[in-house]
Amino acid sequence: MNIIEARGLSKTFKHAIKEPGLRGAVKHLFKPHHVTKAAVNRIDLTVQAGEAVAYVGPNGAGKSTTLKMLTGILVPSSGEVRVNGLDPHRQRVENARRIGAVFGQRTQLWWDIPIQESFSLLKDIYEIPAQQYKSNLDTFTELLGMEEFLHLSARKLSLGQRMRADLAAALLHNPDIVYLDEPTIGLDIAVKLKIREFILHMNQTQKTTMMLTTHDLGDIENLCRRLVIIDRGSIIYDGSLQSVKDRFAKERRIHFQLAEPNAVLMDNLERDTSIHIIQTPDKDSDGRQLCVSFDRFTISASEVTSRVMQHGEIIDFRIEEPDIEQVIKAVYERELDMSQPGTA
Numbered sequence: 001m002n003i004i005e006a007r008g009l010s011k012t013f014k015h016a017i018k019e020p021g022l023r024g025a026v027k028h029l030f031k032p033h034h035v036t037k038a039a040v041n042r043i044d045l046t047v048q049a050g051e052a053v054a055y056v057g058p059n060g061a062g063k064s065t066t067l068k069m070l071t072g073i074l075v076p077s078s079g080e081v082r083v084n085g086l087d088p089h090r091q092r093v094e095n096a097r098r099i100g101a102v103f104g105q106r107t108q109l110w111w112d113i114p115i116q117e118s119f120s121l122l123k124d125i126y127e128i129p130a131q132q133y134k135s136n137l138d139t140f141t142e143l144l145g146m147e148e149f150l151h152l153s154a155r156k157l158s159l160g161q162r163m164r165a166d167l168a169a170a171l172l173h174n175p176d177i178v179y180l181d182e183p184t185i186g187l188d189i190a191v192k193l194k195i196r197e198f199i200l201h202m203n204q205t206q207k208t209t210m211m212l213t214t215h216d217l218g219d220i221e222n223l224c225r226r227l228v229i230i231d232r233g234s235i236i237y238d239g240s241l242q243s244v245k246d247r248f249a250k251e252r253r254i255h256f257q258l259a260e261p262n263a264v265l266m267d268n269l270e271r272d273t274s275i276h277i278i279q280t281p282d283k284d285s286d287g288r289q290l291c292v293s294f295d296r297f298t299i300s301a302s303e304v305t306s307r308v309m310q311h312g313e314i315i316d317f318r319i320e321e322p323d324i325e326q327v328i329k330a331v332y333e334r335e336l337d338m339s340q341p342g343t344a
């Protein structure tokens with residue numbers, strides 16, 4: 001079942017163009033000049049109930065604007081969107097009952113009252129049955145380690161404590177779908193792991209659909225099998241994290257353990273234009289470790305291995321997994337053409 005369905009969804013914003021200085025301000029007052037810019041440009045997106053989707057892209061790509069349209073905060077300029085069969089903006093109240101949202105930079109908790117009181121207010125607002133409320137609160141307190149700060153007000157919490165409380169607040173009413181905008185931003189590794197475990201737990205046990213925007217690749221690798229990349233308002237990739245690696249990680253590395261130091265092999269590799277030596281056997285090593293890199297769209301791993309084997313005996317070898325961080329960085333920096341499938 002599709003829980004999110006967006007077709008041709010767009011949002012444009014009008015930006016005022018002012019000349020600098022007082023003259024520009026006066027001129028703008030009498031003859032305002034605006035340009036219209038598409039923050040989200042005709043995106044199609046469907047998400048199945050129970051999926052965990054990472055929605056990523058460089059700064060200003062349109063991630064938050066998309067989430068705001070899905071939550072009903074912003075009205076789309078054009079296109080269609082349905083969440084749980086509802087129009088998120090027109091049926092905002094009904095939609096809000098069935099979703100949860102965590103925006104890393106803001107809190108939905110009351111600033112000056114104890115966290116447990118905030119939770120209790122949410123119980124009344126969402127009309128959560130007493131038993132469900134108690135069971136969720138107990139489970140969340142345990143999983144997120146909230147016991148020690150339940151009596152404190154949001155104002156007094158550290159960022160990590162507040163994020164845990166915000167996450168609990170967003171899920172207390174058992175929403176079908178939760179939007180998480182940078183849920184681990186600025187957190188230390190221990191809290192990050194706790195939050196990831198909790199998200200994973202809710203996704204797996206309650207089948208809560210998770211839609212997550214993040215710049216933290218650890219969040220993506222640990223939580224989401226599906227990756228949607230948006231750039232300049234358009235979706236440029238929608239697929240698995242693994243296939244991003246398979247299709248776009250150009251450079252591969254192989255680590256060889258040689259039977260013995262081998263000058264002839266090294267000479268041959270130095271002359272081979274498709275293979276680059278990363279780590280030459282030197283005085284510090286025993287001369288038997290060799291690491292080479294190659295462009296996998298130009299030459300295959302088996303061909304590299306066979307070229308090495310032509311000149312020397314190999315005891316062992318290991319192909320290094322491509323670094324997803326480097327791939328995503330290349331996508332953001334527009335070094336990769338996402339419309340071109342890989343050749344291998």
Ligand SMILES: Nc1ncnc2c1ncn2[C@@H]1O[C@H](COP(=O)(O)OP(=O)(O)OP(=O)(O)O)[C@@H](O)[C@H]1O
Binds near residue numbers: 013065
């Ligand atoms: N209320 C607004 N008025 C005018 N322009 C806006 C508004 N909100 C967003 N924009 C513009 O829309 C574009 C997309 O912004 P958005 O916040 O969706 O990006 P993002 O992908 O979430 O970025 P980030 O990773 O930096 O949070 C940006 O160019 C931004 O300046």
